[in-house]
Amino acid sequence: xxxxxxxxVVLPADPEKWFPVFIEIPKGCTVKYELDxxxxxxxxxxxxxxxxxxxxxxxxxxQTYAEDNDPLDVxxxxxxxxxxxxxxxxxxxxxxxxxxxGATDDKIIAVATNDPEFSEYxxxxxxxxxxLLVLKRFFQDYKQLEGKQVQVEEIRxxxxxxxxxxxxxxxxxxxxxxxxxxxxxxxxxxxxxDKHAAP
Numbered sequence: 001x002x003x004x005x006x007x008x009v010v011l012p013a014d015p016e017k018w019f020p021v022f023i024e025i026p027k028g029c030t031v032k033y034e035l036d037x038x039x040x041x042x043x044x045x046x047x048x049x050x051x052x053x054x055x056x057x058x059x060x061x062x063q064t065y066a067e068d069n070d071p072l073d074v075x076x077x078x079x080x081x082x083x084x085x086x087x088x089x090x091x092x093x094x095x096x097x098x099x100x101x102g103a104t105d106d107k108i109i110a111v112a113t114n115d116p117e118f119s120e121y122x123x124x125x126x127x128x129x130x131x132l133l134v135l136k137r138f139f140q141d142y143k144q145l146e147g148k149q150v151q152v153e154e155i156r157x158x159x160x161x162x163x164x165x166x167x168x169x170x171x172x173x174x175x176x177x178x179x180x181x182x183x184x185x186x187x188x189x190x191x192x193x194d195k196h197a198a199p
Contacts, residue, residue, distance in 0.1 A: 002040070003040075004040040004180075005022045005035065005040050005062060005085075005087075006022075006035060006037065006040065006060075006062055006063070006071055006179075007062070007063065007176075007179070007180050008062075009022065009062035009063065009087065011061075011062065011063055011169075015061075015092075015162065015165050015166070015169070016091075016092075016162055017091065018089045018090065018091050018113050019061050019089075019090060019091075019092075019165070020061070020062060020087045020088070020089060020090075021057075021059045021060065021061060021074045021076050021087065021088050021089075021090045021110065022035075022059045022060055022061075022062055022071075022085075022086075022087055023057050023058070023059040023076070023082045023083065023084055023085065023086045023087070023088060024042060024058055024059045024060070024084055025054050025057070025058040025059070025084065026054070026057055026081035026082055026083065026084060027054055027055065027056050027057045027058075027078065027080070027081040027082070028053050028054065028081050029053060029054050029081070030047060030048045030052075030053045030054075031044060031046075031047055031048070032044070032045040032046050032047070032048060033045065033084055035060070035070075035071065037182070038182055042084055042085065048142055049142075049143070049144075049145035049146050050141055050142050050143070050144055050145045052138055052141055052142050054138070055075075055134045055135055055138050056075040056076055056077050056078070056135065057075070057076040057077075057078055057081065057082040057088070057112075058073070058074070058075055058076070059073075059074055059076065059088075060072055060073055060074060061074055061108070061165065061168070061169075063169065063172050063173075063176075064165065064168035064169055064171075064172050065168055065171040065172035065174075065175055065179065066105075066106060066164075066168045066171070067104060067105075067106070067168075067171075068103065068104070068105045068106075071168075072106065072108060072164070072165065072168040073105070073106070073107045073108065074090060074092075074107070074108040074109075074110050075096075075107055075108070075109050075110065075135065076088055076090045076110050076111070076112055077109070077110065077111045077112065077115075077118045077121075077127075077131075078111075078112040078115045078118060079115055079117050079118070080115075082112075088112055088114075089112065089113045089114055090110035090111060090112055090113060091110055091111055091113050091119075092108050092109070092110050092158055092161035092162055092165060093109055093110060093111055093121055093122060093123050093124045093126075093127075093158050093161070094108075094109040094123065094124025094125070094155045094156060094157055094158060094160070094161055095107065095108050095109060095155070095156050095160050095161035095164050096109060096135065096136065096139070096152060096153065096155045096156075097152075097153045097156070098139055098150055098151065098152050098153070099150070099151040099152075099153075100143070100148070100150045101148065106164050107139070108161050108164065108165065109124050109135065109155065109161070110161075122158065123157055123158055124155050124157065124158070125155075125157065132155060135155075136152045136155070139152050140152050
């Protein structure tokens with residue numbers, strides 16, 4: 001039986017140093033690919049309606065279950081587009097939280113640990129300011145022509161990202177049997193009015 005990218009990828013003991021990211025969308029792409037949970041394949045969700053493209057390689061951390069009821073999303077900064085279905089080693093340097101249709105969605109900002117141009121960054125605040133603006137602006141704009149408004153909060157530091165990762169890892173372990181079997185779990189996404197727990 002083939003391995004499932006969400007359930008079967010081995011994780012390191014210490015995610016602070018690095019973690020694997022399963023790439024769904026390469027940098028520069030305008031197609032929204034996403035994991036088809038039952039099969040482990042990629043499916044086309046949609047073509048982005050606005051004249052924008054993904055500003056970083058985009059995927060998820062295996063064996064995580066985020067508050068939007070999906071694997072935890074990650075933006076991996078890297079010099080080159082990474083082929084979809086590839087695993088890449090990454091390290092968290094921050095987290096960006098969106099509010100989309102009233103529900104929150106965390107995006108981990110990470111660097112590719114094997115890319116010498118980005119591997120030495122430890123905090124998102126150390127990146128060029130323009131690059132951070134591009135990341136935020138993409139998520140503010142990419143659904144506008146679908147008639148949807150997305151609010152993006154200020155980018156929080158690496159320790160906050162690690163807290164989000166650890167919570168998502170624990171949530172996955174709690175629900176692993178149901179997730180592997182494909183059972184539908186109740187929605188537990190926090191709403192816009194809820195406050196973030198302080199790490």
